[in-house]
Amino acid sequence: DAGVIQSPRHEVTEMGQEVTLRCKPISGHNSLFWYRQTMMRGLELLIYFNNNVPIDDSGMPEDRFSAKMPNASFSTLKIQPSEPRDSAVYFCASKLSGTGWAFFGQGTRLTVV
Amino acid sequence: SQQGEEDPQALSIQEGENATMNCSYKTSINNLQWYRQNSGRGLVHLILIRSNEREKHSGRLRVTLDTSKKSSSLLITASRAADTASYFCASDPQGGSEKLVFGKGTKLTVNP
Numbered sequence: 001d002a003g004v005i006q007s008p009r010h011e012v013t014e015m016g017q018e019v020t021l022r023c024k025p026i027s028g029h030n031s032l033f034w035y036r037q038t039m040m041r042g043l044e045l046l047i048y049f050n051n052n053v054p055i056d057d058s059g060m061p062e063d064r065f066s067a068k069m070p071n072a073s074f075s076t077l078k079i080q081p082s083e084p085r086d087s088a089v090y091f092c093a094s095k096l097s098g099t100g101w102a103f104f105g106q107g108t109r110l111t112v113v
Numbered sequence: 114s115q116q117g118e119e120d121p122q123a124l125s126i127q128e129g130e131n132a133t134m135n136c137s138y139k140t141s142i143n144n145l146q147w148y149r150q151n152s153g154r155g156l157v158h159l160i161l162i163r164s165n166e167r168e169k170h171s172g173r174l175r176v177t178l179d180t181s182k183k184s185s186s187l188l189i190t191a192s193r194a195a196d197t198a199s200y201f202c203a204s205d206p207q208g209g210s211e212k213l214v215f216g217k218g219t220k221l222t223v224n225p
Binding site: 031033 | 143144146148154155156157158161201203205210211212213214215216217218
């Protein structure tokens with residue numbers, strides 16, 4: 001298995017633009033997580049899905065952020081409009097419900113200028 | 114809110130020395146997990162200890178868990194320069210949630 005695949009690896013965009021981050025979880029995993037990592041706040045859970053259904057989105061910072069999981073093999077995190085304070089590394093992770101480990105993608109480094 | 118706090122925030126040691134990192138969490142857990150993150154990469158799981166376990170070993174790694182104090186420690190023995198990375202603990206809370214909650218991590222530097 002190729003692991004959790006995220007794209008793009010790097011994204012530089014101008015303030016106000018829409019940004020879409022993509023994630024393909026490991027096949028067979030039914031829980032998917034979006035995290036944001038910054039020096040100041042560490043690793044924050046934004047949202048997680050179980051069986052493609054959003055279970056907890058309490059970590060989503062504001063309405064500019066939205067996430068979807070249209071099927072078991074794909075999820076997106078959208079920021080619209082983007083702001084400089086959204087600059088961070090965004091990680092997607094997946095796991096099989098009832099088991100411990102989460103498997104992380106390599107992350108998307110987002111820079112909003 | 115995020116739970117889990119590691120200390121120290123940063124640790125610098127010489128190759129061959131042992132490194133100890135601590136983690137505290139706030140709620141009852143199913144298990145506690147330790148992950149490693151190399152610079153610019155994703156997190157990779159290292160070791161998982163269940164709530165009914167007190168100690169676990171994996172190679173040069175030793176993890177302890179004290180559920181009465183809601184704390185865990187990760188010991189890396191005979192450290193190597195290649196162990197340089199950030200280390201995170203994650204608590205898997207009881208109650209059916211799949212939500213792993215990470216601390217801010219300990220940045221370990223092993224000097225050759």
